[in-house]
Structure formats: structure tokens, C-alpha cells
Amino acid sequence: MQVSNLLFTKSAANALQSWCHEKGFESIYFLCDTNTYQYCYPVFKEISDKVIVIPSGETHKQLRMIETIIEQLVAFGAKQNHLLVNLGGGVVTDIGGFAASIYRRGMKCINVPTTLMAMADAAIGGKTGVDHQHLKNYIGTFYQAEMVLISTEFLATLPYEEFISAWAEMIKTGAILDAGLFKMIEEDALLDDILKRCAECKQSVVQMDVFDRSHRQLLNFGHTIGHAYESHYLNISRPVKHGIAVAKGMMAELEIAKTSGYLTETEATRIQSLIQTKMSVEPMTLAEWTEVKKLLWADKKNTGTDITFSLPVAIGKGKFGIKMKEEEIKI
Amino acid sequence: MQVSNLLFTKSAANALQSWCHEKGFESIYFLCDTNTYQYCYPVFKEISDKVIVIPSGETHKQLRMIETIIEQLVAFGAKQNHLLVNLGGGVVTDIGGFAASIYRRGMKCINVPTTLMAMADAAIGGKTGVDHQHLKNYIGTFYQAEMVLISTEFLATLPYEEFISAWAEMIKTGAILDAGLFKMIEEDALLDDILKRCAECKQSVVQMDVFDRSHRQLLNFGHTIGHAYESHYLNISRPVKHGIAVAKGMMAELEIAKTSGYLTETEATRIQSLIQTKMSVEPMTLAEWTEVKKLLWADKKNTGTDITFSLPVAIGKGKFGIKMKEEEIKI
Numbered sequence: 001m002q003v004s005n006l007l008f009t010k011s012a013a014n015a016l017q018s019w020c021h022e023k024g025f026e027s028i029y030f031l032c033d034t035n036t037y038q039y040c041y042p043v044f045k046e047i048s049d050k051v052i053v054i055p056s057g058e059t060h061k062q063l064r065m066i067e068t069i070i071e072q073l074v075a076f077g078a079k080q081n082h083l084l085v086n087l088g089g090g091v092v093t094d095i096g097g098f099a100a101s102i103y104r105r106g107m108k109c110i111n112v113p114t115t116l117m118a119m120a121d122a123a124i125g126g127k128t129g130v131d132h133q134h135l136k137n138y139i140g141t142f143y144q145a146e147m148v149l150i151s152t153e154f155l156a157t158l159p160y161e162e163f164i165s166a167w168a169e170m171i172k173t174g175a176i177l178d179a180g181l182f183k184m185i186e187e188d189a190l191l192d193d194i195l196k197r198c199a200e201c202k203q204s205v206v207q208m209d210v211f212d213r214s215h216r217q218l219l220n221f222g223h224t225i226g227h228a229y230e231s232h233y234l235n236i237s238r239p240v241k242h243g244i245a246v247a248k249g250m251m252a253e254l255e256i257a258k259t260s261g262y263l264t265e266t267e268a269t270r271i272q273s274l275i276q277t278k279m280s281v282e283p284m285t286l287a288e289w290t291e292v293k294k295l296l297w298a299d300k301k302n303t304g305t306d307i308t309f310s311l312p313v314a315i316g317k318g319k320f321g322i323k324m325k326e327e328e329i330k331i
Numbered sequence: 332m333q334v335s336n337l338l339f340t341k342s343a344a345n346a347l348q349s350w351c352h353e354k355g356f357e358s359i360y361f362l363c364d365t366n367t368y369q370y371c372y373p374v375f376k377e378i379s380d381k382v383i384v385i386p387s388g389e390t391h392k393q394l395r396m397i398e399t400i401i402e403q404l405v406a407f408g409a410k411q412n413h414l415l416v417n418l419g420g421g422v423v424t425d426i427g428g429f430a431a432s433i434y435r436r437g438m439k440c441i442n443v444p445t446t447l448m449a450m451a452d453a454a455i456g457g458k459t460g461v462d463h464q465h466l467k468n469y470i471g472t473f474y475q476a477e478m479v480l481i482s483t484e485f486l487a488t489l490p491y492e493e494f495i496s497a498w499a500e501m502i503k504t505g506a507i508l509d510a511g512l513f514k515m516i517e518e519d520a521l522l523d524d525i526l527k528r529c530a531e532c533k534q535s536v537v538q539m540d541v542f543d544r545s546h547r548q549l550l551n552f553g554h555t556i557g558h559a560y561e562s563h564y565l566n567i568s569r570p571v572k573h574g575i576a577v578a579k580g581m582m583a584e585l586e587i588a589k590t591s592g593y594l595t596e597t598e599a600t601r602i603q604s605l606i607q608t609k610m611s612v613e614p615m616t617l618a619e620w621t622e623v624k625k626l627l628w629a630d631k632k633n634t635g636t637d638i639t640f641s642l643p644v645a646i647g648k649g650k651f652g653i654k655m656k657e658e659e660i661k662i
Contacts, residue, residue: 063394063397067463070463070469101472102470104469105472105543132401135405137435139435142436
């Protein structure tokens with residue numbers, strides 16, 4: 001299966017216009033949330049005035065929003081060979097990709113990520129979907145956008161905390177897949193360069209395993225525990241940023257990698273230091289860990305009674321499908 | 332892409348039990364409508380008592396039904412590697428296949444068709460979906476069931492009109508793809524033999540073109556006009572069976588094939604005669620044709636101002652993507 005092309009640009013509007021012209025799309029529609037409609041869509045308004053605007057935020061990432069989008073696509077007379085441009089962060093690209101994948105059994109779409117997190121991770125890889133009540137991404141498809149158009153011009157309007165959060169996925173990708181990327185982050189390379197390397201790294205692992213059955217699971221590093229951490233705080237109505245949860249998850253999973261002998265103490269410490277430097281995140285407290293452990297056994301990434309981890313075995317090299325029993329998991 | 336295996340059997344329950352045992356499914360769920368729950372599910376009740384029952388009929392083939400099914404899958408604790416068995420006619424296999432395709436980005440499913448139409452056509456090929464209000468199959472995916480298990484044991488409880496309707500798809504398949512199948516129908520071969528040949532023929536054309544971009548469009552013979560005919564009667568609240576609409580569509584499209592020189596008069600007449608013999612269907616009246624023509628230009632299978640047909644060029648051989656202008660279309 002062909003995975004999405006990545007296109008890096010300094011001007012998304014020009015790049016999109018040329019690309020659409022070359023492909024000869026008869027009609028183009030934009031999907032925005034209320035934020036990206038206000039801050040990002042204006043540069044594209046010459047390309048198309050057919051815009052679908054959805055409320056911003058994860059709470060609207062539900063099946064009924066898909067029905068709303070499809071209603072508007074029908075009203076526009078959208079056809080399979082028309083183009084939907086998903087303009088936004090991970091929530092918009094998840095929702096828009098899913099709507100495109102099921103509208104008349106699949107219409108063309110591209111992602112134009114507007115957050116650092118979406119540029120580095122969420123907009124790439126073809127995982128689409130919505131939540132089912134509180135269950136994250138329980139309804140979705142694997143569906144490759146025609147292209148992911150990446151331009152850091154949109155980051156100017158992004159809140160600081162969104163930057164912090166994105167570092168988690170970039171450090172994760174470097175730590176488990178790409179020593180060069182990890183070093184670039186350590187050495188404070190230019191953000192554009194780090195981002196490009198991270199996006200390309202993600203794309204290449206997706207290319208190896210589109211349906212997330214093997215190698216792609218390396219990207220779950222930090223997410224087994226991170227997801228449980230995120231759920232815990234959601235359950236007590238104090239939601240945390242996904243990136244923060246992943247960082248906490250990585251800190252804990254690095255302890256496990258160390259004590260179980262997968263990773264040397266030196267390398268584990270090096271990754272933990274980078275997380276602390278870039279994100280000012282401390283390891284979770286014992287009280288938190290007690291709560292998180294309870295949720296771990298309900299984590300959707302596990303299929304049996306064991307917990308499955310993806311762990312680095314060296315900087316830039318990982319192992320997936322590591323199964324551990326409750327008593328083996330100590331942080 | 333791997334398309335669904337076909338398995339023909341005289342006892343669906345035994346065949347399913349052995350197959351599931353061999354594959355080692357941890358959990359199995361059934362999706363039935365109220366009819367198949369009553370008449371067909373009982374033979375499977377030893378295999379699993381986890382059953383999702385939906386109301387029968389096309390009117391319930393909507394996105395909200397998918398949400399209901401997913402809610403029940405969540406309640407059962409269904410995982411991606413568990414099995415959903417879609418037990419029913421085309422509506423159930425369309426809905427169930429779609430639900431399976433989007434539940435946690437895809438869980439395993441098989442189809443056990445219980446109507447002749449579904450055995451010969453609808454349950455095979457991986458087109459899943461629901462309607463969006465009155466728009467047929469506007470929301471869906473291409474998703475291959477692990478297997479289509481075909482047993483004519485269920486036909487004993489099927490109303491006579493459902494048999495009649497299924498002949499349309501079988502004659503269509505023979506007329507445009509398989510001269511041998513066409514001859515078997517003409518010569519009144521055993522229904523089991525005709526069905527097996529038809530199902531295998533459909534499967535082989537799907538294998539050539541899973542996503543319906545080329546050869547598979549041959550299966551649209553009779554459907555360009557048939558779909559408009561069906562819509563017309565739906566609009567005036569006198570719905571007709573899909574098979575009857577397809578038969579009317581084939582009768583009309585054969586006239587077009589004849590006058591435009593694609594098919595000889597002798598062969599066109601031979602196909603028309605078989606439709607009349609098997610289905611007691613007459614060509615549509617001039618009054619009907621006047622209404623149908625208006626709807627043709629709104630038909631979802633067309634992407635420009637021309638109308639696209641798939642027509643036989645000889646018995647068992649067809650051509651797809653034939654574009655015609657309004658003035659060329661005469662019946």
C-alpha cells in the first residue's frame with residue numbers, strides 16, 4: 001500500500017495551489033475547527049470557499065460529528081475524486097481522515113497539520129478515527145491521505161504548551177528509531193530540521209507496517225503506561241496533554257527497560273535527561289503509579305493478561321511486543 | 332489485497348465450528364436481524380450466545396445503527412482479533428461488515444448470507460456500508476470478510492419474491508462475465524451449482540479490482556438505469572425490490588447496447604428472454620422511462636455530464652466505462 005507523500009514547504013497555500021492544479025481536482029473542500037478557521041484558513045481562501053467548520057477539541061471527536069461532516073459533503077455534492085483538505089491539529093486530521101475514508105467508500109484527502117504534534121506525528125501514518133464516549137480512537141480506519149503538507153508557518157499562533165507536548169513524540173521517535181534524530185534534539189538543531197527528520201522517520205516505519213501489526217508498534221514506546229496515565233487523569237476530570245502523559249510514560253518505561261536489562265543505565269538516563277530538559281517533566285509519583293497500575297490491565301494495547309511494551313534497547317533502536325507480567329513491572 | 336475465501340457447505344454450523352476451532356478465535360459474536368435471529372441463528376447457538384440483534388430492513392441501515400452495534404461490541408469487550416459473524420441478507424452483511432471495519436480500526440468478520448441475493452452477490456466483494464438518509468451506501472468502506480460461508484439450508488425460510496429478485500444478479504453476472512454461467516441458468520441447472528459458479532465468478536472479478544476502479548465495474552450492468560428506476564419508485568413511496576429494478580435496468584440497457592451496436596440483436600434478445608422467463612419482468616413503460624431519464628443525470632455512478640454504462644458485447648463478455656450523452660440513450 002502506498003503511504004501518504006510528505007511535502008515540506010514555507011508557504012502551504014502556494015504549495016497546495018500548485019499541487020491541486022497539477023492533480024486537476026474538480027472541487028476542493030476544507031475541514032477546519034473554529035481555531036484553524038480563524039487563524040489558518042485565511043491563507044487558503046483563494047483556493048476554495050467551501051469550508052466545513054467543526055467545534056475544536058477532543059470532546060467533539062465522536063461519530064455524530066462524522067455524520068455532520070458527511071451531511072455537508074453531500075450538500076456540496078462531493079464526489080470520490082474530489083479533495084478534502086484537513087486543516088488542523090491531530091483531532092481535525094483524525095476526524096477528517098475518517099470522514100474521507102467512509103464517504104462513498106473513500107474520497108481523496110490531504111492533511112495540512114497546524115500543530116507541531118500533528119506535523120511530527122498525528123497527521124502522518126493513516127490512522128484515522130473518533131472516540132466512542134471515553135474510549136479513544138475506538139472507531140476508525142487505516143486510510144492514507146494523498147499527501148501531508150507540512151509548513152511551520154502555522155506554529156506562530158500555537159500556544160507554548162502545545163510545543164512542549166510535541167517534544168514527547170519527537171524524543172520518542174528518536175529514542176526508539178533514529179539515533180541521528182535523538183542527537184539533533186540533544187544538540188538543539190533547528191526545529192524545522194528536527195521536524196522534517198522526525199516526520200520522515202515516522203513515515204518510513206509506517207511504510208514498513210501500514211496496519212500496525214509489527215514494526216509500527218515501536219511507536220508505542222511510552223504509550224502503554226502513558227495511555228493509562230492519561231486515562232487516570234481523565235477519570236478524575238483533570239485531563240492532561242497527551243504529550244505530557246507520553247513523557248511520563250517514557251520515564252516509567254525507561255525504568256522498566258533498565259531493571260529488566262533491555263537498556264543500559266547510561267542510555268536510559270540519557271533519554272530521561274532529554275525529556276526533563278525539553279519538557280520539564282518529572283517522573284510520576286508513587287501515588288500516581290498506584291492508580292496507573294490499576295488501569296494498565298485495562299489498556300487497549302494489550303490482548304492477554306500480560307502487558308505489552310515497546311522499549312528501546314539502545315538509543316535509536318527498539319524492540320516491540322515485549323510481554324511482561326504484573327510482578328515484573330517495577331518503576 | 333486478499334479477498335474473502337468462499338466456503339460452500341451443507342451445514343453452516345458444522346463448517347463454522349470447525350473453521351473457528353482451526354483459527355482459534357478467543358471470542359465470537361453474531362450479528363442478526365430479527366428474522367435471522369429467529370430462523371437462522373438457532374443452528375449456531377452452541378457456538379456463541381453473544382448475539383447482537385438489529386431490526387430488519389433497509390430503513391435501519393443508517394449510521395446510528397453502527398453506533399448501537401459498536402456499543403454492544405464494547406459491552407462484550409470485543410477485540411480486533413475476535414470474530415463478528417454477520418448472519419443475514421445483504422443489509423446485515425453491509426452493516427456488519429462496516430461495523431467490523433471501523434471497530435478499533437478493524438476487527439475480524441465473516442459473512443454467512445441467508446438470502447439467495449446475498450449468497451450470489453451482496454455478501455461477496457467487501458463493499459460495506461450504510462445509507463445516508465435516502466442516499467444508498469453513501470457511508471462505507473472496502474473491507475474483506477475473512478470468509479463467506481455459503482449454505483443453501485437457509486433458503487427454506489426465504490419468501491418466493493426474494494428468489495425472483497436474486498435471479499437478476501445471477502443473470503447479470505452470466506450475461507456480462509461468464510457464458511458458462513449464463514448457459515447453466517438457461518438450461519435450468521441445479522440452483523446450488525448455479526449459485527456456486529456465480530459466487531466464484533463474482534469473487535474472481537473482485538480479486539482483479541478490489542476497489543472498484545476498473546473491471547469490477549462490469550458488475551454495474553443493469554444498475555445505471557436500474558438504480559434510477561429504484562430511486563423513482565422510492566421517491567413516490569412505492570419501493571420495488573432491488574432485483575426487479577436491476578432486471579428492468581438490464582432490459583433497457585440491452586436496448587441501448589443493441590442500438591449503439593455493442594451487442595447483436597440475437598444476443599440481446601437471448602438475454603432479455605432469460606430475464607423474462609426467470610423473473611416474469613416486462614420492459615419498463617414509456618411513462619416510467621420518462622421519469623427514470625430525469626433521475627439518470629443524478630445517478631451516483633456518473634462523474635461528469637455523460638452517463639456511464641457497463642454493457643455486454645457478447646454473452647459472457649462486457650465492456651465498462653462506456654460514456655453516452657443524453658441524446659444517444661434511447662430504449
